[in-house]
Amino acid sequence: MSSKNSWRPATKLIHSGTTRSQFGETSEALYLTQGYLYDSAEAAEARFKGEEAGYIYSRYGNPTISMFEERMCAMEGAEDARATASGMAAVTAAIACQAKAGDHVVAAKALFGSCRWVIEKLMPQYGVEFTLVDGKDINAWKAAIRANTTIFFLESPANPTLELVDIKAVADLAHENDAVLIVDNVFATPMYQHPIELGADIVMYSTTKHIDGQGRCLGGIILGTEEWINEHLHEYFRHTGPCMSPFNAWNFLKGLETLPVRITHQASSAGKIANLLAGHKKISRMIYPGHESHPQADIAAKQMSGGSTMVAFEIEGEKPSAFKFINALETIQISNNLGDAKSLITHPATTTHKNLSDDDRDELGISDGMIRLSVGLEDADDLLEDIQKALNSIS
Numbered sequence: 001m002s003s004k005n006s007w008r009p010a011t012k013l014i015h016s017g018t019t020r021s022q023f024g025e026t027s028e029a030l031y032l033t034q035g036y037l038y039d040s041a042e043a044a045e046a047r048f049k050g051e052e053a054g055y056i057y058s059r060y061g062n063p064t065i066s067m068f069e070e071r072m073c074a075m076e077g078a079e080d081a082r083a084t085a086s087g088m089a090a091v092t093a094a095i096a097c098q099a100k101a102g103d104h105v106v107a108a109k110a111l112f113g114s115c116r117w118v119i120e121k122l123m124p125q126y127g128v129e130f131t132l133v134d135g136k137d138i139n140a141w142k143a144a145i146r147a148n149t150t151i152f153f154l155e156s157p158a159n160p161t162l163e164l165v166d167i168k169a170v171a172d173l174a175h176e177n178d179a180v181l182i183v184d185n186v187f188a189t190p191m192y193q194h195p196i197e198l199g200a201d202i203v204m205y206s207t208t209k210h211i212d213g214q215g216r217c218l219g220g221i222i223l224g225t226e227e228w229i230n231e232h233l234h235e236y237f238r239h240t241g242p243c244m245s246p247f248n249a250w251n252f253l254k255g256l257e258t259l260p261v262r263i264t265h266q267a268s269s270a271g272k273i274a275n276l277l278a279g280h281k282k283i284s285r286m287i288y289p290g291h292e293s294h295p296q297a298d299i300a301a302k303q304m305s306g307g308s309t310m311v312a313f314e315i316e317g318e319k320p321s322a323f324k325f326i327n328a329l330e331t332i333q334i335s336n337n338l339g340d341a342k343s344l345i346t347h348p349a350t351t352t353h354k355n356l357s358d359d360d361r362d363e364l365g366i367s368d369g370m371i372r373l374s375v376g377l378e379d380a381d382d383l384l385e386d387i388q389k390a391l392n393s394i395s
């Protein structure tokens with residue numbers, strides 16, 4: 001395997017990071033172990049001193065988890081990574097490992113609900129201040145900067161409004177002010193957006209979503225430079241224990257192998273659904289980053305290579321029509337999860353975003369008629385028929 005560095009994404013997702021045991025297994029081995037043995041007391045001492053390479057304890061590192069981390073690094077163009085127990089463990093660790101009392105975080109308002117809780121509720125308990133801004137407006141980011149700003153945080157496309165942030169512009173601003181930019185890249189997936197190439201310092205995922213892709217395991221990952229990980233994350237991670245289970249890492253390795261095939265199919269179906277909804281008389285608004293009608297189509301073209309697997313739309317008639325539409329679906333199922341092989345639909349105002357105040361929801365554009373659809377791997381025609389039938393059922 002001499003051409004590793006020139007591998008295209010689909011090849012990296014099959015081969016990068018693989019290490020084999022003495023048995024030469026084809027599929028990645030699952031090392032379901034907590035600890036490791038040493039040949040002698042001297043060998044244990046050397047390993048603890050860092051004089052000898054090797055694993056010590058699976059809270060710090062494990063061969064199956066290392067394979068997953070390395071494959072993700074190859075895909076993202078990152079130097080190093082730490083896999084975590086969930087996407088939220090990744091968000092929390094990425095912020096908490098570096099923020100000190102007196103620091104200030106600037107984040108886009110349009111964030112996954114729990115990410116907002118970490119920034120608005122948890123970090124202030126430790127003296128970390130924050131400002132939430134309209135992520136679309138680069139001047140709002142500029143205006144929020146203070147002498148003590150150390151971290152910028154954003155999600156693009158954002159959940160559930162599929163609003164975009166110009167990652168390169170925000171990264172440049174962060175660096176001019178000696179801050180780091182963390183990007184939550186879940187909605188774009190590793191297939192369609194590369195935040196590190198756009199200037200982000202740290203990229204994180206909930207691997208629960210498209211990287212598993214079949215609704216089984218919770219997980220997350222934080223990717224960045226070796227320097228940042230050694231300086232900030234390494235010790236925090238070892239001692240606080242937000243580590244991934246080796247079983248889940250094995251599952252995500254298998255998920256990465258099929259990621260391009262799945263995402264291509266799902267995004268293609270999402271594009272067809274967007275086209276159906278865009279011109280429909282019962283739909284007052286349709287938001288899909290791969291559609292020409294997206295209000296930030298220019299930014300999508302600049303930083304994304306595909307439209308994603310998520311579609312958001314508003315039904316005429318607010319909550320009663322939205323509920324009627326959702327309940328009329330037969331193939332598409334009701335769930336707040338996303339990135340699954342099964343198409344899943346949710347009403348954000350009463351589920352994922354119910355903890356926001358009415359004002360906050362209004363400001364983010366999460367109306368009572370808004371619906372979020374995660375497009376799965378079913379035949380696109382079955383999904384289109386299901387949606388058409390449910391639309392017909394709304395009077």
Ligand SMILES: *Cc1c(COP(=O)(O)O)cnc(C)c1O
Pocket residue numbers: 086087088089091112115155159184186187206207208209218219220
């Ligand atoms: C799901 C999600 C998370 C949280 O991930 P978990 O694995 O559920 O903890 C964070 N950010 C985004 C954008 C998500 O969709």
